[in-house]
Amino acid sequence: MRLVVVSAGLSVPSSTRLLGDRLAAATAGRTSAEVRVIELRDLAVAIAHNFTSGFPGRELADAFDAVAAADGLIVVTPVFSASYSGLFKSFFDTLSVSDEGALAGKPVLIAATGGTARHSLVLDHALRPLFAHLKAVVVPTGVYAASEDWGAEGLDGRVARAAGELAALMGALPAARPADGDASGGDASGGDTSGEPALVPFEERLAALRPTG
Template structure:
């Protein structure tokens, strides 16, 4: 299971990278917890962190030439192969940074389809706290990623506050649960017996009509066949 982290901070160290690291730790902690509950070996390898500022010149070259240098190509491939993605940007002019956007402009339009994504942003004031909703979420929805419900914005005054820590924990938990392979819900399967199937089967009125089959739960009857049987009656 591969977790990839994209941090678009411009300085070193940066608050953007700090937020990315804390979101990563929260996600890995919950993945470990889920593995323990299911008696599995650890499914998560070390996360791969991409510092976009280190690729800035290569991103510009790729935008004008169409050919990515090897380090940038490797970063793009890593994002495309991710089972889960954390993407964090500083706020510039009330939106994501140009470098952050330029990096994701180079991602193939289908590469993130169905990939769980956790969004984060940092800024100097709480007035930009909705940037995750009006800028970041639409971008990744356009890329058909599965964006987790909780996005995390950290203003300068938020660091050290319990509210930020709770949001980070909640967001990391949501991403971990989205990354884990689903397992059948045996309780639901047991409860959904043939009596239940028989009760709801007659409600299907269009296309193919479903009816209860005591041995298999449902049997799909083509509409034309069912219509002919009704006429014969």
């Protein structure tokens, strides 16, 4: 199982990367997933070139492939002007141009960092609509960390809850893409999917998040 973290932090060290690492560790502990982190600051020039040339370079194409092949995705952005950063949006813009269905049906945990708790609505007003448009399955709990949240008790609880929801969805969903070399286009029931991703009804995904017993 593969878990990919997309971090749009710009500084070193970065609170955005730190939040991504905490979410990844909490999720991997529930799924035994292999974690890969994509630092967008390292791809900023390649993303700009992609806009002008229409073609991703080798490193950017590798990042696109990793996101498309992931069983679950954690995305973390710093808040700029009460929204996600331009670098963050540019990465997903170029990804959707390269592979329109890359995030279709994929479980995504959204997270953001900022200097004040007043910007926490960025999760529901900016990030959630973006990934709904990209046809991802966004977990119910988003995680926002303001400066005062680091070391506070509430952040650990939000991280644990969101990680549990992502892990549940990763376990409930089949692979979104057929295995390499599988040209049958069929599914386990014998139906013809014509190369479309195998998706689980949304009600079943939500059921996987409900506590049992």
